[in-house]
Every structure is written in structure tokens, then in C-alpha cells.
Amino acid sequence: MSTGRKYLLRDVAPYGGDRTTVLLADGVVAAIGPEVSDDDATVIDGRGLVLLPGLVDLHTHLREPGREDAETIRTGTRAAALGGFTAVHAMANTTPTQDTAGVVEQVWRLGRDAGWVDVHPVGAVTVGLEGERLAELGAMAESRAQVRVFSDDGKCVHDPVLMRRALEYVKAFDGVVAQHAQEPRLTENAQMHEGVVSAELGLAGWPAVAEEAIIARDVLLAEHVGSRLHVCHLSTAGSVEIIRWAKSRGIDVTAEVTPHHLILTDELARGYDPTFKVNPPLRTQRDVEAVRAGLADGTIDIVATDHAPHTREDKDCEWAAAAFGMTGLETALSVVQETMVDTGRMTWTDVARVLSEAPARIGRVSDHGRPIAVGEPANLVLVDPAARRVINPEEQATKSGNSPFRGRDLSGCIVATFLRGRATVLDGTSCDEDVVVRW
Amino acid sequence: MKHLLSTGSLSHKQAVRILDTAGQMAATQAREIKKLPTLRGRTVVNLFFEDSTRTRISFETAAKRLSADVINFSAKGSSVSKGESLKDTALTLQAMGADAVVIRHHASGAPHTLAHSGWTHGAVINAGDGTHQHPTQALLDAFTLRRHLSGPGDVTGRDLAGLRVAIVGDVLHSRVARSNVQLLHTLGADVTLVAPPTLLPVGVDAWPAAVSYHLDEVIDTKPDAIMMLRVQRERMSSAGGGFFPSPLEYTRGYGLDARRLAAMPEHAIVLHPGPMNRGLEISADAADSPRAVIVEQVANGVAVRMAVLYLLLAGSEGTQDETRHDQTNDQPNDQTTKNETKVDA
Ligand SMILES: [Zn+2]
Numbered sequence: 014m015s016t017g018r019k020y021l022l023r024d025v026a027p028y029g030g031d032r033t034t035v036l037l038a039d040g041v042v043a044a045i046g047p048e049v050s051d052d053d054a055t056v057i058d059g060r061g062l063v064l065l066p067g068l069v070d071l072h073t074h075l076r077e078p079g080r081e082d083a084e085t086i087r088t089g090t091r092a093a094a095l096g097g098f099t100a101v102h103a104m105a106n107t108t109p110t111q112d113t114a115g116v117v118e119q120v121w122r123l124g125r126d127a128g129w130v131d132v133h134p135v136g137a138v139t140v141g142l143e144g145e146r147l148a149e150l151g152a153m154a155e156s157r158a159q160v161r162v163f164s165d166d167g168k169c170v171h172d173p174v175l176m177r178r179a180l181e182y183v184k185a186f187d188g189v190v191a192q193h194a195q196e197p198r199l200t201e202n203a204q205m206h207e208g209v210v211s212a213e214l215g216l217a218g219w220p221a222v223a224e225e226a227i228i229a230r231d232v233l234l235a236e237h238v239g240s241r242l243h244v245c246h247l248s249t250a251g252s253v254e255i256i257r258w259a260k261s262r263g264i265d266v267t268a269e270v271t272p273h274h275l276i277l278t279d280e281l282a283r284g285y286d287p288t289f290k291v292n293p294p295l296r297t298q299r300d301v302e303a304v305r306a307g308l309a310d311g312t313i314d315i316v317a318t319d320h321a322p323h324t325r326e327d328k329d330c331e332w333a334a335a336a337f338g339m340t341g342l343e344t345a346l347s348v349v350q351e352t353m354v355d356t357g358r359m360t361w362t363d364v365a366r367v368l369s370e371a372p373a374r375i376g377r378v379s380d381h382g383r384p385i386a387v388g389e390p391a392n393l394v395l396v397d398p399a400a401r402r403v404i405n406p407e408e409q410a411t412k413s414g415n416s417p418f419r420g421r422d423l424s425g426c427i428v429a430t431f432l433r434g435r436a437t438v439l440d441g442t443s444c445d446e447d448v449v450v451r452w
Numbered sequence: 453m454k455h456l457l458s459t460g461s462l463s464h465k466q467a468v469r470i471l472d473t474a475g476q477m478a479a480t481q482a483r484e485i486k487k488l489p490t491l492r493g494r495t496v497v498n499l500f501f502e503d504s505t506r507t508r509i510s511f512e513t514a515a516k517r518l519s520a521d522v523i524n525f526s527a528k529g530s531s532v533s534k535g536e537s538l539k540d541t542a543l544t545l546q547a548m549g550a551d552a553v554v555i556r557h558h559a560s561g562a563p564h565t566l567a568h569s570g571w572t573h574g575a576v577i578n579a580g581d582g583t584h585q586h587p588t589q590a591l592l593d594a595f596t597l598r599r600h601l602s603g604p605g606d607v608t609g610r611d612l613a614g615l616r617v618a619i620v621g622d623v624l625h626s627r628v629a630r631s632n633v634q635l636l637h638t639l640g641a642d643v644t645l646v647a648p649p650t651l652l653p654v655g656v657d658a659w660p661a662a663v664s665y666h667l668d669e670v671i672d673t674k675p676d677a678i679m680m681l682r683v684q685r686e687r688m689s690s691a692g693g694g695f696f697p698s699p700l701e702y703t704r705g706y707g708l709d710a711r712r713l714a715a716m717p718e719h720a721i722v723l724h725p726g727p728m729n730r731g732l733e734i735s736a737d738a739a740d741s742p743r744a745v746i747v748e749q750v751a752n753g754v755a756v757r758m759a760v761l762y763l764l765l766a767g768s769e770g771t772q773d774e775t776r777h778d779q780t781n782d783q784p785n786d787q788t789t790k791n792e793t794k795v796d797a
Contacts, residue, residue, distance in 0.1 A: 212655030215584030
């Protein structure tokens with residue numbers, strides 16, 4: 014799968030550490046060292062740039078099949094590459110639902126054909142996300158898509174018996190259930206975080222306890238049946254506490270936080286701009302502090318985008334009528350840098366852990382999130398942490414404009430992304446021709 | 453002030469000014485010929501996504517008495533559950549040249565969205581949005597409270613300093629309560645919310661109001677006014693088995709009846725935004741007692757809505773630049789009212 018092209022990343026800082034030079038050839042890291050050179054290679058001046066393993070997103074909505082007006086696998090994965098990702102997990106709430114081997118294989122193949130990142134479809138836990146009976150989890154696991162992550166994301170597997178069965182069943186193929194923790198009865202018609210702001214705005218509240226109660230139940234279920242559990246996009250201080258407690262008991266649970274929950278709060282709902290309507294909802298400053306602390310101390314394992322593109326029609330309306338969700342692939346690393354690295358709470362090594370190594374491990378993706386070492390697959394991203402940019406959704410690769418960071422000045426830029434040694438992004442620009450001709 | 457979306461954004465000065473203007477409007481309404489030419493040639497659209505005959509008629513009457521052209525647009529029954537219709541409707545109204553849009557909508561924040569979307573250039577007046585705000589209702593309540601309770605003589609320029617007002621009932625779902633808490637606080641009144649805990653929102657502790665679960669205890673503190681909120685019977689059977697066990701139990705705890713009315717101070721008045729559920733939150737004795745000002749509220753509603761339309765639409769000099777001194781703002785407005793009244797009479 015060699016493209017023939019070689020890249021010499023001169024004077025880059027792997028994990029933000031000492032500068033060295035890295036040669037990419039034949040799809041792998043061919044050599045590392047200050048003296049490495051290669052006359053045939055394309056040279057990239059890496060001074061000031063941080064080299065990380067390519068980012069892995071455990072939670073992406075690519076919308077295809079079904080809502081190609083909001084995003085396609087091609088546009089979404091191109092956005093992912095521009096955001097520094099080399100692999101994404103495509104959530105199952107498509108139309109038709111990714112609940113059979115046929116649909117997950119289709120998504121997997123469309124991802125391969127697009128060529129921007131490796132697409133790992135997530136399989137639905139229940140048929141049609143209806144929460145009534147298990148989907149054919151085994152068939153999806155054994156398909157060419159090799160599904161390992163199962164989720165009814167957008168809906169919660171709220172029936173405790175069904176959740177127990179799912180946790181048990183996926184052990185047969187080392188799968189994991191990724192739970193969207195939302196007690197449905199406590200959140201009927203809910204519009205935003207329940208608290209001071211919702212009380213004033215007259216928007217029906219989404220209480221923190223609706224998330225925490227499910228997480229508490231699920232960690233106990235996972236302990237009881239000896240399964241591993243992944244908690245999607247946790248958003249409250251209480252959820253962090255429960256995960257911390259569960260881990261201290263030795264329960265095999267992992268947890269994710271989104272970039273937006275690391276930086277935005279429910280105060281943004283005051284303008285009734287549905288761009289800020291998301292599930293789980295933006296919480297309070299206290300919760301933001303708690304999830305940052307949880308990410309820094311390892312209670313929260315990963316950052317995942319929950320990239321949720323929506324058409325203008327679905328956001329250009331009154332709050333209650335608008336869809337939940339915001340885009341995030343092209344801003345995720347910047348938000349993590351700004352909230353965690355620039356503040357001194359995490360190193361670039363930690364960033365590699367939470368945005369690449371740990372999500373790859375949870376998703377059982379063996380060729381991503383690897384060490385930057387000779388012989389390893391050249392799935393890498395080159396970041397300029399000193400750069401700043403103002404976010405303009407119209408200039409992004411995602412098909413949808415619902416970025417919550419419109420007009421906001423964020424730290425850090427992706428300079429280059431490599432998928433198995435091939436540049437998908439160079440000079441901050443997507444390598445459209447190379448990628449399109451590849452397959 | 454370009455729009456009226458929430459009482460929370462009204463300053464003390466602005467609020468008193470609206471009440472004073474409403475006072476002038478009310479005075480004109482005592483005359484035989486009630487119509488003023490002030491808004492001749494201007495178009496006011498009543499955009500109602502939710503049924504409310506009484507509020508619509510009140511706004512319509514107010515606009516017509518100021519000689520505005522009124523278009524009633526009832527969007528109820530059409531497919532309004534999706535937001536496109538708000539946008540498309542607004543664009544249609546814009547094309548018709550609406551100078552003001554009076555909007556009633558089931559979604560909290562819809563008037564805010566309309567005002568800030570660029571879909572319409574006219575003034576937006578919130579006539580009730582979801583469980584958020586109903587600012588003209590609060591203004592007419594404040595107007596009524598001021599007229600009865602701020603002491604003898606001309607009430608112009610006064611606020612509600614020191615008045616103690618109890619708001620009783622379904623605060624959780626009430627836009628009237630939200631609007632009143634903010635406005636009455638701005639005007640200096642002390643507000644106590646009285647409701648069963650299930651009908652108070654999480655976060656109410658941040659409001660500028662005291663909270664009690666016991667109506668009798670609050671009545672014992674001798675409030676100057678008691679405002680009864682409508683309690684919808686459906687609340688009893690909705691999610692979670694209902695917000696209270698039975699209408700009877702609600703009435704026992706929170707209904708205003710003859711006994712509780714008698715326990716109130718001599719001067720205290722009873723308000724209700726209507727429509728009333730007689731026998732649930734208010735008994736017939738209380739509703740029909742001389743201390744109930746419920747019918748007067750309706751009349752005051754027209755005067756207050758005239759004032760709001762007038763201040764938002766009649767001449768930018770008086771309304772748009774609130775940073776200027778009120779004195780200089782007030783004078784030309786008073787002049788206009790008097791002059792035009794003369795012409796009309
Ligand atoms: Zn989710």
C-alpha cells in the first residue's frame with residue numbers, strides 16, 4: 014500500500030519532547046534520529062511542531078446512510094483528517110440503522126473508498142435503537158467491519174435487563190458497550206441542563222441525575238457480570254465522581270468527555286441559539302472544572318468529539334424545535350490544547366493518550382494509537398501549537414455549519430496528517446487529489 | 453428598547469415609564485372617543501402560534517385604539533411543530549411590512565429568536581412564550597398593583613417599593629410568574645412564591661424572591677397582594693404520576709377561598725391572570741369578592757399594551773435611545789399624546 018512518496022519530518026518534537034527527525038516510508042516510520050535524512054523524501058520543516066500519533070475518535074456521527082444532506086462519509090472523514098484524525102468510529106444512528114452486518118460493512122467500505130481516515134463502524138446494541146431486543150452483535154463483530162464498539166448513542170439502553178445482556182454478550186468477541194447515559198423518564202422533552210439558567214429561560218431541564226443514575230447502575234452491572242463498559246460523553250461533576258469510585262473498585266469502565274463539555278457552559282443557552290443545544294447538555298462551570306480535573310487525573314480516559322453535523326433547517330429555528338448536537342472534528346485538538354495543555358494540566362504525551370492511544374485501545378483498533386517508533390504504522394499528526402485561528406464554519410470541511418466555536422479564536426493548528434505514511438493533510442490543507450486517486 | 457421580550461431586561465426607569473405611559477393611555481380610554489391617531493399607517497401583526505383569545509383581543513384592541521392596522525395571523529393548526537414555519541411566517545410578515553410583531557408561541561425563546569434572527573425588522577413584543585415570559589401581563593399586574601397600593605393621589609412616577617406580593621401556584625410552568633418576579637423585584641416589591649415543591653423549578657433559589665410551601669403561613673405575614681396562578685388540571689395526570697395527588701389536595705393547600713381571603717389584611721387585593729379555574733386555585737367567593745381586581749386587570753391590559761406599542765413604535769426619539777435622559781425623552785412624548793388626542797377629539 015505504499016504511495017511511493019516518502020516524508021522527512023525534520024526537527025519535529027514527538028510528544029512535545031526533544032527535537033528529532035522522522036522518516037516515513039512504505040507506510041511505516043522508517044527511521045528516527047537527529048541525523049536521519051533521505052534525498053528522495055519530501056522534507057517538512059518541523060521546527061516548532063509537535064508530532065503525535067494520529068488521533069482516534071471513538072464517537073463520530075457521519076450521518077451516511079440516511080442524512081447525506083448533513084454529512085457524508087466523504088465530507089465527514091475529510092473533516093476528520095483536517096482535525097488530525099486517522100481513525101474514527103462512526104455512530105450507529107444512521108438510516109437504516111447500523112444494526113446488521115450489511116449496513117456496517119457498507120459504512121466501512123464507504124470509509125475505505127473515501128480514504129481520508131479509517132472508518133470503524135459502531136454497531137447498534139438493539140434493533141433500530143429501539144431498546145427492545147439485541148441486534149445481531151456477533152454478525153457485526155464477524156463482518157469485514159469487525160465491529161467492537163456497540164452503542165445505541167442518541168438513545169440510552171435504559172432497560173437494565175437488556176443492558177446486562179448486552180454487556181455479557183459482547184464479551185465473546187472482546188466488544189464493549191458504549192452507553193449514552195440518559196434516564197429517559199427524567200429527561201422527557203428536556204431542552205437544556207436543569208439549573209439556574211433553565212429556571213430563568215423556561216426551558217425544560219435535563220437534570221444531572223438523569224446521567225449519573227444510569228452511569229451508577231451501569232458500573233454496578235458491569236462489575237456484576239465482569240464486563241467492560243464505556244461511558245459516552247459524560248458531562249457532570251457527579252458522573253466523574255462515580256467513575257472515579259468505580260475505577261477504585263476495579264470495575265472495568267472507561268469514560269469519555271467531549272471537547273465542548275471541557276469549555277462551554279449552559280450560560281450559552283441564554284441567547285436561545287440552538288447551536289448550543291446538545292445532548293448531553295452544556296452544564297455549569299463547576300461541571301466543566303470537574304471534567305477537566307477528571308481528564309487530567311485519568312478518571313476520564315479519552316476525549317471524543319461527538320461530532321454531530323446538522324443541516325441549517327435543523328438549527329435555524331426556535332430552540333425547542335432544533336436538533337441536538339454540534340460539530341467538533343476540526344476543533345477538537347485545539348480545545349484540548351487550550352483547556353488542558355495551555356493551562357498546564359496536561360502534557361502532549363497526555364494528549365496522545367486521551368486522543369489516540371486510549372480510544373484505539375477501547376475500540377480495539379490495533380494499528381492506530383501506536384508509539385512513534387521505527388516499524389510502527391505511520392499514522393501521525395503534526396501540530397503547530399503556537400498558531401492561532403478564528404473558527405469559521407463555512408470554511409470547514411464538514412458539510413454542516415453548527416460549530417459552537419464560530420468566531421472564536423482557538424489555539425493550535427493541524428499542519429499535516431499521515432495515514433499509513435500517506436499525507437491526507439499537508440500545510441494545513443487537505444490533499445484532495447492524492448486521496449481521491451488512492452484507491 | 454427596540455423589542456419587549458422579557459421583563460428581565462427592563463430597567464427601573466423603563467418600567468416606570470411604561471406604567472406612566474399606560475396611565476396616560478388609561479385616561480384617554482375614559483373618554484367617549486377612545487381612538488388616538490398615533491399609529492395611523494403602522495401595521496401591527498398578531499402572530500399567535502398558540503390559542504389565546506383574550507391576549508390577542510387585548511393587543512388587537514390596544515393597536516386599534518392607536519389607529520394601527522392590525523393583521524391577525526393564527527398559525528395554530530398548521531404544522532408549527534417544526535421551526536421552519538416560524539421563520540417562513542416571519543419572512544412573510546416582513547414582506548407585508550409589519551412594524552411590530554406581537555408573538556405568542558409555545559416554545560420558550562421563540563420571540564427572542566424572531567427578534568435576533570434578522571427574519572423581521574419590526575419590533576417584537578412577546579405575548580407569552582412557552583414557560584419563559586409574558587412581559588405585558590407582568591406590566592399590567594404592576595400597573596394594577598401600583599394603582600391600588602402605592603398610596604393616595606397621582607401615582608405617576610411611583611414604583612412598588614416595599615409592597616409585599618405573594619405569587620401562588622404553578623410557578624414551574626408559569627411565564628406569568630417568571631415575568632412578575634423580575635419586574636416586581638425591579639420595581640422594589642418583595643415577592644414570595646408559594647407552591648408545592650413539585651411546582652417550583654430547580655434553580656428557583658437564584659430568583660429574587662422568597663419561597664414558601666405553605667400558603668397559610670404566607671397569608672399570616674399579611675401580604676399586600678396575592679396573585680393566583682392558573683393551575684392546569686392536566687398537571688395532575690402528567691409525567692411521574694402528576695405534580696400533586698388530587699385537585700382536592702391542591703385546593704386545600706393552595707387554593708384561595710373565603711377563609712384565606714378573610715385572613716388577609718383589609719387593604720390587600722387579589723389578582724389572577726385568567727382564565728380562572730374556579731374551585732381549583734380560586735373559589736367563587738374569592739374570585740367575585742370586591743378585593744379581587746381580576747376584571748380591572750383586563751382593562752388595564754389594554755392600556756399597558758397601548759403604552760408598549762406606543763413606546764416601541766411612535767417615534768424613535770422616545771424609545772430607542774435609552775441612554776438619554778428620561779426627562780428629555782418624556783417631554784416630546786407627552787406632547788405628542790396630548791396634541792394628537794386633541795386633534796382626534
Ligand atoms: Zn450520545
